[in-house]
Each structure stands twice: as C-alpha cells, then as structure tokens.
Amino acid sequence: MLKEQFVPDTVFMYVSKGALQTYDGNKRMIFRAGEYGMAQKNRLVKYELVDNGASFEPVIFCFGESFLQAFKNKHQIEAKRNPFRDTFIRIPSTPLINSFMDSIKPYYKGVMELEEEFEDLKYEELLIILLKERPELAEVLFDFRKPGKIDLEKFMIKNFTFNVNMDQFATLTGRSLSAFKRDFKEIFGESPSRWLVRKRLTEAYFLIDKKSKKPNDIYLDLGFESLSHFSVAFKRQFGQTPTQLAMDNNI
Structure with a gap:
C-alpha cells in the first residue's frame, strides 16, 4: 500500500x-x-x-x-x-x-x-x-536552515497529492500556520482544505475520464485515505461515484 x-x-x-x-x-x-x-x-x-x-x-x-x-x-x-x-x-x-x-x-x-x-x-x-x-x-x-518562504502557489500545485497536515505544508513553504492560511486564501480564494479536496477530485475525474484509470488505482496517489472517502467526496462533487464514471467509460 x-x-x-x-x-x-x-x-x-x-x-x-x-x-x-x-x-x-x-x-x-x-x-x-x-x-x-x-x-x-x-x-x-x-x-x-x-x-x-x-x-x-x-x-x-x-x-x-x-x-x-x-x-x-x-x-x-x-x-x-x-x-x-x-x-x-x-x-x-x-x-x-x-x-x-x-x-x-x-x-x-x-x-x-x-x-x-x-x-x-x-x-x-x-x-x-x-x-x-x-x-x-x-x-x-549539516544544513540547519529552516525552509525559507517560497512561492506557495507553485509549491501547492506541485504537491497537492501529498496527504499531510496544514502545519507541515506551512513549514515547507516557510510560513507560520496562520500566515500559510492567509496567503493561501489570497492566492486561491478559498481555504486550503477545500482547495485540496477540489483539486484532488478534479485530477481524479481527469484520470478516470481521459486516462482510463481505475478508481482503486488512483485514490491513494491523490491523497485520499480510503476508497470509501474518495467515492463519497467524488459523488458529492460530480453527482456520480468514480466507479460509475469508470463504467460509463468502459474501464
């Protein structure tokens, strides 16, 4: 796993x-x-x-x-x-x-x-x-420097599939948790948690619909902790489960 x-x-x-x-x-x-x-x-x-x-x-x-x-x-x-x-x-x-x-x-x-x-x-x-x-x-x-403040937008777009907590995302972008959340809202227009779920689901839809990937082959790669959690969130976002989308595409 x-x-x-x-x-x-x-x-x-x-x-x-x-x-x-x-x-x-x-x-x-x-x-x-x-x-x-x-x-x-x-x-x-x-x-x-x-x-x-x-x-x-x-x-x-x-x-x-x-x-x-x-x-x-x-x-x-x-x-x-x-x-x-x-x-x-x-x-x-x-x-x-x-x-x-x-x-x-x-x-x-x-x-x-x-x-x-x-x-x-x-x-x-x-x-x-x-x-x-x-x-x-x-x-x-022996590099004891703390991560410096970096381009948050670029970092998150690259690393959105990693399922780690907000404190760790903040550390890696060189920010306090409050500064991370504030800068994130300014850049993406929504909270980190909402953006991450939406970004992961959008990527999942693309992989199933356009790349013929099976739901159970991608949910962990995209940062979801379980297939059931992935399926519920996917249906809430798109009105159908990832399995139904895969069946519609004969996957």
Whole structure:
C-alpha cells in the first residue's frame, strides 16, 4: 500500500531484505536488498513496498538536529551549499559501509533501535564513514536552515497529492500556520482544505475520464485515505461515484 510522510530529520537507510519504491514528487527510486540511501529532511515523500512487501526489513538511522549540531562542532565541519535536489540520495555500497552494517548486529534491536549504551557511538561512527566515503554529504547532514518562504502557489500545485497536515505544508513553504492560511486564501480564494479536496477530485475525474484509470488505482496517489472517502467526496462533487464514471467509460 502506498504511504506518505513528512520527513522531519535526515534519515540513513539500509535495505536488509525486500525492496522499497520512493517518490518525492519529482523522481521515483527503488532501493533493493543490499542497497543504501539517505532521505533529506523537511521533504514530502511517498513510498510503497515492492512485491507486496514480502520479507521487507530495513535498518534505519534517524539523525536529529541536536546530535548533528554536536557532531559538527566536535569535528569542526564546514558545510557549504547543498548540491542535492532530490529527496533521496543513493549511497554506493563500499567495504567500509558494509563492515559497519555487520558491526551493529550485536547491538541491533529493531528498525531504528540499538542498545542504548552503543547508540551514540554507532551513530557517530556511521557519520564519520559517510563523510569519508562521500564528503559532499556534509552539505546535506549539516544544513540547519529552516525552509525559507517560497512561492506557495507553485509549491501547492506541485504537491497537492501529498496527504499531510496544514502545519507541515506551512513549514515547507516557510510560513507560520496562520500566515500559510492567509496567503493561501489570497492566492486561491478559498481555504486550503477545500482547495485540496477540489483539486484532488478534479485530477481524479481527469484520470478516470481521459486516462482510463481505475478508481482503486488512483485514490491513494491523490491523497485520499480510503476508497470509501474518495467515492463519497467524488459523488458529492460530480453527482456520480468514480466507479460509475469508470463504467460509463468502459474501464
């Protein structure tokens, strides 16, 4: 099942088993068993398990800002401008990284959990290895700037299918919640919640009517939490259910 998430902290991921497909609004990537990746913070992502999630097992390190700040000060690291645009960055497999993953096995308790006594040590060791193998990752790891105020109209038209709360949309556009709602009303002439539903339903109608998409194949992609919620909202907007529209178009 497709899921989506606001990524508040930088995340390092190793896929131990299975495969994961990711999408950040621009680019799709698949991470398979034995592969590494990093997700940049303050981003919107969608992801789903490949092959129905059979035996999917990730190992995840979530780097909080306070930990990274302390590491940066300790090692006197200077970060320049972040050169990475995509949310997900593929990290090549190397003997050093592979050896590190083997080294955490005695302390590994779960997806994001190590034995407490070793946690900070292993997080720091991983950072040292990543910076040795790919120094340019410093620009990702130690960029502590908050999202600046950006073009709200352009951002929302690009990201309207992400089902995240208004606080997160506000953060990503560099605004307080009240400023986000005020600017949104000035630009679109209605509240964010009403505009999002209408925009998603309009896109759904287009995909079913013009692109012959099946309702159950698109509702999650468009930010609806359930097929029943999608169907009720669609009928309220267009006077017929998405299934009826699909049948009318012989889908």
